Amino acid sequence: MAADHTKLLCLWLSFSISFVYTELAYADNYIVHMDLSAMPKALSGQLSWYSSILASLSDNFGDKTNITIPSSKLIYSYKNVIQGLVVSHRRARGLAEHSRVCFSVRDRLVKVDTTHSFEFLGLNSNNGAWPVSDFGKDIIVGVIDSGVWPESQSFNDNGMSEIPSRWRGECESGTQFNSSMCNKKLIGARFFNKGVIAHHPNVTISVNSPRDTYGHGTHTSTTAAGTYVEDASYFGYAMGTARGMAPGARVAMYKALWDEGFYASDVIAAIDAAITDGVDVLSMSFGIDQLDLYEDPIAIATFAAVEKHFRLNISWK
Structure with a gap:
C-alpha cells in the first residue's frame, strides 16, 4: 500500500476506532495497523521494525495468573493489504500507546456464505461479456476458503496451455497433500492457520495442509472456475455437463478457514499472499x-x- 494511502487511513481510522481493554476480550488477538511512514530508514523492513517494537515492550502488564495467553509475540506480519501485524491481547495493550500505531481491531470469526454470481451479474452464456472473455481463459482466480479437494474432475487440466509466466505462487505440501497434486488448472495451494492456533494454543490441526475437510472451499472454487x-x-439425476463461472481460468487455493475455526487474521494473511503471488481475481464467500x-x-x-x-494495472500500461 502506498505511504500516502497509509497516512490517510491512519488519520481517519484513528478517530474512528480505539483500542478498548476489557477482561472479556483478554485472551483475544488484535490486528494492529501501523504508520509505515514512521519506520526508521535504517531498518531492513517492516518485520524487523515490528520485531524491534515488540522486543521493547515490557511483559509486566499485571496479567492475572488464571488467564492463559499465547507466548508468541508476533502472530502475523502483513505487507500488502495492511501495514501491520497480529499480536496477542497482552502485546496489543503494550502497543496501544505507541505513537506509530494507527489503530487496533480485535481478530474476529468469519461466517461462510455463497451466492449466484452469474444471475446477479446478468450474464448470458450465448452473448455479451461472458463469451467475449472466453469464459475467463488464463485469468488466475485466487479462492480464499477452506481448502481444495484436488482429485475433483473440475480441476482437470486437459487441453490447458502452460501456466502464465506472471504467476509467482506455489503449491505447498502437508497432511494428505503434496505439490504434485497441482497442475495447469489448480496452479497453487497454500494454507494459513497461525490465527486459529493463536486463539486455541492447545488445538491439534487435524489436516494441516491445503486439503479441504469442510467442503466449502471445493464447492466455491469449482463454482467460480x-x-x-x-x-x-x-x-x-440432472445429467449434463458441469462447469464453473470461468471454466477457462486457473485456480489458486488459499486455505484460511479451518474445522478448528474461521478467523479474520488468517483470511487477511491469505489475501496478503495472493497479492504477492499475482492473482487477478479474489473469490471469497464469507463475511x-x-x-x-x-x-x-x-x-x-x-x-x-x-x-x-x-496500481499494478497502471504500471503495466
Missing part, C-alpha cells in the same frame, strides 16, 4: 456480521487489495 466435466449428475466497513478488518484488507491491483 471449475472446468468442463461431462456426464455429471446428482446420483443419476463478518454486524460491523461497519471502517472497522471490518477484511473490508479494509480487500479495499487495499483493489488499490494494489489498480
